[in-house]
Amino acid sequence: MKIAIEPVRDQPLVDAVVGTGSEVVALDDAEALVWIAGPDGFPELPDAIKWVALSYAGIESYVAAGLLDDRRIWTNASGFYAAGVAEHAIALLLAGLRQINTAVLDHWAKDRIDPAVRTLRGARVAIVGAGGIGRQLTPLLKACGATVIAVNRSGRELPGADETLPASLLDDVWERVDHVVLAAPDTPETHHLINDRTLARLRPHSWVVNVARGPLIDQAALHRALTSGVIAGAALDVTDPEPPAADDPLWSLPNVIITPHVANPTSGLTAEMAPFLAENIRRFEAGQDLLAVVTPGAGY
Amino acid sequence: MKIAIEPVRDQPLVDAVVGTGSEVVALDDAEALVWIAGPDGFPELPDAIKWVALSYAGIESYVAAGLLDDRRIWTNASGFYAAGVAEHAIALLLAGLRQINTAVLDHWAKDRIDPAVRTLRGARVAIVGAGGIGRQLTPLLKACGATVIAVNRSGRELPGADETLPASLLDDVWERVDHVVLAAPDTPETHHLINDRTLARLRPHSWVVNVARGPLIDQAALHRALTSGVIAGAALDVTDPEPPAADDPLWSLPNVIITPHVANPTSGLTAEMAPFLAENIRRFEAGQDLLAVVTPGAGY
Numbered sequence: 001m002k003i004a005i006e007p008v009r010d011q012p013l014v015d016a017v018v019g020t021g022s023e024v025v026a027l028d029d030a031e032a033l034v035w036i037a038g039p040d041g042f043p044e045l046p047d048a049i050k051w052v053a054l055s056y057a058g059i060e061s062y063v064a065a066g067l068l069d070d071r072r073i074w075t076n077a078s079g080f081y082a083a084g085v086a087e088h089a090i091a092l093l094l095a096g097l098r099q100i101n102t103a104v105l106d107h108w109a110k111d112r113i114d115p116a117v118r119t120l121r122g123a124r125v126a127i128v129g130a131g132g133i134g135r136q137l138t139p140l141l142k143a144c145g146a147t148v149i150a151v152n153r154s155g156r157e158l159p160g161a162d163e164t165l166p167a168s169l170l171d172d173v174w175e176r177v178d179h180v181v182l183a184a185p186d187t188p189e190t191h192h193l194i195n196d197r198t199l200a201r202l203r204p205h206s207w208v209v210n211v212a213r214g215p216l217i218d219q220a221a222l223h224r225a226l227t228s229g230v231i232a233g234a235a236l237d238v239t240d241p242e243p244p245a246a247d248d249p250l251w252s253l254p255n256v257i258i259t260p261h262v263a264n265p266t267s268g269l270t271a272e273m274a275p276f277l278a279e280n281i282r283r284f285e286a287g288q289d290l291l292a293v294v295t296p297g298a299g300y
Numbered sequence: 301m302k303i304a305i306e307p308v309r310d311q312p313l314v315d316a317v318v319g320t321g322s323e324v325v326a327l328d329d330a331e332a333l334v335w336i337a338g339p340d341g342f343p344e345l346p347d348a349i350k351w352v353a354l355s356y357a358g359i360e361s362y363v364a365a366g367l368l369d370d371r372r373i374w375t376n377a378s379g380f381y382a383a384g385v386a387e388h389a390i391a392l393l394l395a396g397l398r399q400i401n402t403a404v405l406d407h408w409a410k411d412r413i414d415p416a417v418r419t420l421r422g423a424r425v426a427i428v429g430a431g432g433i434g435r436q437l438t439p440l441l442k443a444c445g446a447t448v449i450a451v452n453r454s455g456r457e458l459p460g461a462d463e464t465l466p467a468s469l470l471d472d473v474w475e476r477v478d479h480v481v482l483a484a485p486d487t488p489e490t491h492h493l494i495n496d497r498t499l500a501r502l503r504p505h506s507w508v509v510n511v512a513r514g515p516l517i518d519q520a521a522l523h524r525a526l527t528s529g530v531i532a533g534a535a536l537d538v539t540d541p542e543p544p545a546a547d548d549p550l551w552s553l554p555n556v557i558i559t560p561h562v563a564n565p566t567s568g569l570t571a572e573m574a575p576f577l578a579e580n581i582r583r584f585e586a587g588q589d590l591l592a593v594v595t596p597g598a599g600y
Contacts (some may be wrong), residue, residue, distance in 0.1 A: 083421060098395075113560055
């Protein structure tokens with residue numbers, strides 16, 4: 001088939017397209033568009049475009065821009081970067097439990113660090129929004145000896161998790177776990193999922209990890225919880241806004257780790273996406289359901 | 301049997317002793333001594349003491365003090381803290397690969413962090429000195445998608461490792477791996493195992509993790525390698541000396557993570573040791589070989 005790759009002809013994706021026997025063409029000649037950028041500059045779509053493959057996993061900015069019409073198939077990259085994001089999530093959680101941030105900021109502060117070091121062995125970890133990332137994260141947590149409680153919209157069992165619950169039962173989860181990893185999309189239902197009320201139900205030793213989207217956390221509430229001993233720490237790859245303001249009080253807390261939205265590094269993004277794009281081309285040509293089809297109304 | 305616990309009657313160890321049906325007594329009445337401190341203040345041993353259980357895994361300080369005689373059995377804690385140390389090792393390695401130290405020191409430095417983020421997926425990791433810690437670390441590395449090359453004295457296969465080599469072939473390993481985790485005891489053979497020559501055979505993206513003993517690394521050579529791009533970074537839970545001097549140049553490098561010897565936190569040490577002590581009491585009473593018997597001459 002004929003596929004446009006815009007706004008730049010990224011080499012790993014060109015290779016993936018050519019590898020399927022397809023052809024990379026200009027947008028006006030294409031049946032499908034691979035768009036590897038944000039919504040700014042998104043083109044007017046010719047009617048011949050039957051499928052748009054977006055390179056982002058989180059598509060709320062496209063939704064907000066009103067780009068997702070119902071005249072063609074839209075796919076995002078949901079799950080395509082899951083292995084890398086899961087690795088970042090466990091790196092953040094372990095860095096928090098092992099007090100690596102404190103160690104970096106405060107040299108050989110053994111008297112403060114030693115009694116605060118915790119372990120994943122025997123800990124209970126909730127993965128909230130357990131889909132592709134949760135599926136990859138679960139075996140990492142299990143290998144470290146943790147118990148995994150997965151929460152997702154449907155409650156459909158997450159392979160390997162000790163327990164999977166539907167989002168409707170999330171309120172019962174907070175008090176049952178030691179730590180929380182957020183992996184949910186940014187939707188009206190997940191907005192400020194972590195707030196004063198839910199933080200109060202966690203434990204003084206709890207860490208909250210966010211590798212999903214910043215707005216899942218009420219950051220003012222998080223700051224209150226982190227400075228009053230309600231929870232032990234937070235490790236965030238995403239914030240609201242991004243980046244946080246230079247004077248955001250979170251920056252000054254020793255129990256906060258903030259990485260600059262690099263769970264799936266932009267520098268390696270298209271190489272990670274390439275095999276999934278190739279699979280979707282194969283499926284499109286075979287008339288099969290595509291991976292990661294977006295439901296425009298739902299925002300994920 | 302009658303067991304002394306000195307210099308303090310630590311509660312988790314008292315519970316372990318009592319749980320086996322044994323009795324905690326004064327040193328003069330004991331058949332065995334559990335010693336949960338360094339060599340300073342170590343008592344004169346009555347002849348009736350047939351077994352001394354040391355609570356440390358690394359016993360070079362006892363060896364240096366000339367305490368280990370051949371008139372009784374000596375055990376150390378080799379392997380008892382392995383699970384916790386392995387968790388710290390992967391926490392350090394992931395923190396390095398994921399640039400968490402840079403993120404903590406330099407707020408939202410996305411332009412520098414993003415292209416430097418690496419992954420364990422597909423990486424080859426050498427565990428040098430692969431015994432109890434290596435056995436625990438291997439499944440963690442494998443869960444993250446890494447290939448494990450284990451190196452130990454005998455070359456006896458490490459369960460789960462992709463390959464196990466004897467120390468005599470270590471010279472062939474450096475160029476074949478992406479990252480190195482040191483888990484070997486401190487002996488004349490392992491002194492400055494990481495030096496100018498071996499560092500030069502690693503790669504510009506390599507991280508070196510040390511959860512064993514500081515003297516395994518020539519720190520001056522490490523500093524040279526870290527400042528000249530020979531390797532990417534070092535994550536050290538142990539240093540030489542400990543702590544490093546306040547003006548040690550390693551402190552100022554952004555590609556170094558130093559935690560203050562907390563891979564097995566002192567605060568939780570005896571609770572970790574307790575089940576192994578109980579097992580060794582059972583074995584002693586049954587006339588079986590003990591776990592973690594020290595070879596005084598070898599220093600481990």
